[in-house]
Amino acid sequence: MNLSKRIESMQFSPIRKLNQYADEARSKGLKVIGLNIGQPDIETPSVFFESIKNFDSKVLAYTDSKGIPSLLDSFIKYYNNLGFNLNKDEILITNGGSEALLFAMLTICDPGEEIIIPEPFYTNYNSFSDIASVNVVPFKTFAEDGFRLPSKSEIESKISPKTRGILISNPGNPTGVVYTREEIKMLVEIAMENDLYLISDEVYREFVYDDLTAVSALEFTEAEDRIIIIDSISKRYSACGARIGAMISKNKTLMHTALKLSQSRLCSPTIEQVAAAGLINTPKDYFYEVNREYANRRDILFDCLKTLPDIICQKPTGAFYLIAKLPIKDSDHFATWLLREFSIDNKTVMIAPASGFYATEGLGEDEVRLSYCVNQQDLKDAANILIKGLLEYKKIYV
Numbered sequence: 001m002n003l004s005k006r007i008e009s010m011q012f013s014p015i016r017k018l019n020q021y022a023d024e025a026r027s028k029g030l031k032v033i034g035l036n037i038g039q040p041d042i043e044t045p046s047v048f049f050e051s052i053k054n055f056d057s058k059v060l061a062y063t064d065s066k067g068i069p070s071l072l073d074s075f076i077k078y079y080n081n082l083g084f085n086l087n088k089d090e091i092l093i094t095n096g097g098s099e100a101l102l103f104a105m106l107t108i109c110d111p112g113e114e115i116i117i118p119e120p121f122y123t124n125y126n127s128f129s130d131i132a133s134v135n136v137v138p139f140k141t142f143a144e145d146g147f148r149l150p151s152k153s154e155i156e157s158k159i160s161p162k163t164r165g166i167l168i169s170n171p172g173n174p175t176g177v178v179y180t181r182e183e184i185k186m187l188v189e190i191a192m193e194n195d196l197y198l199i200s201d202e203v204y205r206e207f208v209y210d211d212l213t214a215v216s217a218l219e220f221t222e223a224e225d226r227i228i229i230i231d232s233i234s235k236r237y238s239a240c241g242a243r244i245g246a247m248i249s250k251n252k253t254l255m256h257t258a259l260k261l262s263q264s265r266l267c268s269p270t271i272e273q274v275a276a277a278g279l280i281n282t283p284k285d286y287f288y289e290v291n292r293e294y295a296n297r298r299d300i301l302f303d304c305l306k307t308l309p310d311i312i313c314q315k316p317t318g319a320f321y322l323i324a325k326l327p328i329k330d331s332d333h334f335a336t337w338l339l340r341e342f343s344i345d346n347k348t349v350m351i352a353p354a355s356g357f358y359a360t361e362g363l364g365e366d367e368v369r370l371s372y373c374v375n376q377q378d379l380k381d382a383a384n385i386l387i388k389g390l391l392e393y394k395k396i397y398v
Contacts, residue, residue, distance in 0.1 A: 067093025097232035146314030176316020
């Protein structure tokens, strides 16, 4: 029997597709250090688990499709602390930021319409667009200049009568770029001048280094009716498994209409919502310590990479990823070779080939995305394995 064209066209996750080789390596007694996935090892704030322990309802019931009041209030307080005043009808609680992104696409696009995205981009943007029958139209950014946005005219050259929105990640996954105020302003102007929505995925807002500040699209109130914010507790509070996110917009008509999608899946998980509502009480020094830890990890990885002059990589300033252009032709082959053929002291490393973070065929084949979500000692070991493995790989295959 045939399967749908939609599912046939979807790619497997480039972040997880090498899992079988990692399992094989572990079966041989090797320790596999994972730089392939953005799974923080930072402890989730204890208030999250305390809320679960204190949950004493006799029935685990459905909740409001918009989200429970205490969680909506928690998001409102969080955004108030950032200087943004939100109302409950401007927030939808979703099953992670992933569902928020899918809801945004389904709400603003009909099948066959387009969203333009700077590439490389978070690989699941491809998956969500496939599910929504939306076409991704990429515009290129480059490792050589730290993946800054191109000119306004170049971005506008990708706009067609089918274009419905612009989608960005800021701070950026997979690149670690933090867009400047001027860059965000340019995107806002493009959206306003071309009657487009701007979807701003801001789930890494807390992770910005070198005294920089993440600029939210919400700051541009002149375009508030066309701005959609994607948010999540997953990375902010190291709570990826809770699957609690939010879709946010000042466009009340858009949000009221998107409620249909929330109602279609009834509600987000009740206990996780209750637990997430308490996270607003996380002490501020938690974020200070986490930010400092990630900055140190970034420096460890970047300083190791820059010892090889033929690796192209600008120092990332946000999130906890970087993309490195390597002196190889096939990063899929290299990543597989590391897991199957190379180790040091019974350790090897798992990385994510970057081609899956592009929509343009052939791009990213000499690049890898690396996540620095592991402890500093493992990161030092992984960086050493990666560099020495690259040197050995070049002797054999390049």
